[in-house]
Amino acid sequence: MKCKLLVAEDEMIERKVLCKTLQKYLGDLILLYEARSGREALEIFARESPQVAVLDIEMPGYTGLEVAKKIRESGKPCGILFLTGYDKFSYAKQAISVRALDYLLKPxxxxxxxxxxxDAIRQTTAQPLPRPAPVQTAPPLLREEDEDARTTLIRAEMYAFVEAHYQQDISMQDAAAALRYSDAYFCKLFKQCFKVNFSAYLNQYRVDKACQLMQDPRLSLREVATACGYADANYFTRVFKRLTGQTPSEYRNTLMH
Incomplete structure (x- = not known):
């Protein structure tokens, strides 16, 4: 069954680009609903009960945050992702109570x-697994002006978390909690450090590891997928093809010729 996906964005061009991109890559997985305002998003949610909602934070009438709060008050399950810009990031910090799965930082x-x-689609349909334990060591205190040293330390912490836990079923929230950041602030810091969001970075890291493991002919593709944190072989194949242009089978065949 396809996942019902709601996209709420008041800027028409932004909304059309969003929806076109989602249809291009996920069209076989989703039924897409477009909302031009927070009020229309709530009407669609009440009527269609989408499992995932992508909400622009800045919308006239009801903001994305207000829409998310009303979704939570309804009691219906829904994975929520926010769209926001750096200049509005203080606003996104208020979204902790609505348990957003991710923050897509513009651009x-x-x-x-x-x-x-x-990943939101996967999380809303998968059985929850135990989360990784929080990191115990606290980073040394740095002065705000020590920006280069601070950024280097934060990047190293984040990379170490991915390296240690990429084989597990981890999310942005897991990483933020383990490193003692709010979800919204973690998203901002992560993109500053790595130039992409956490989900995209994690998928690329896992696919790179998979490419290395596939050089060993003794490992089946399912074993490779599991070793790289993909319990669902179909999800692994989808992500791998999107990032490399080949299925895992096609990629392995090229290695053998």
Missing amino acids: YNEQELVSAVE
Whole structure:
């Protein structure tokens, strides 16, 4: 069954680009609903009960945050992702109570968008698994002006988390909690450090690892997928083809010739 996906964005061009990109990569997985305002988003939600909603934070009438709060008050399950710009990031910090799955920071590229939505679809349909334990060591205190040292330290912490946990079923929220950041602030810091959002970076990291493992002919493709954090082989194949242009089978065949 296809996942019902709601996109709420008041800027027509932004909304059309969003929807066109999602249809291009996820068209076989989703039924897409477009909303031009927060009020229309709530009407669609009440009528269609979408499992995932991508909400622009700045909309006339009801903001994305207000829409998300009303979605939570309805009691219906829905994975929520926010669209926001750096200049509005203080606003996004208020969204903790609505348990957003991710924050897409403008400007974002196609891979960031698709990775975040794809992961939201997976999270809303998958059985929850144990989360990784929080990191115990606290980073040394740095002065605000020590920006280069601070950024280097934060990047190293984030990379270490991905390296240690990429084989597990982790999310942006897991990483933020383990490193003791709010979800919204973590998203901002992560994109500053790596130039892409967490979902896109994690998928690229896992696919790179998969390419390395596939050089060993003794490992089946399912074993490779599991070793790289993909419990669902179909999800692994979809992500791998989107990032490399080949299915895992096609990629392995090229290695053998």
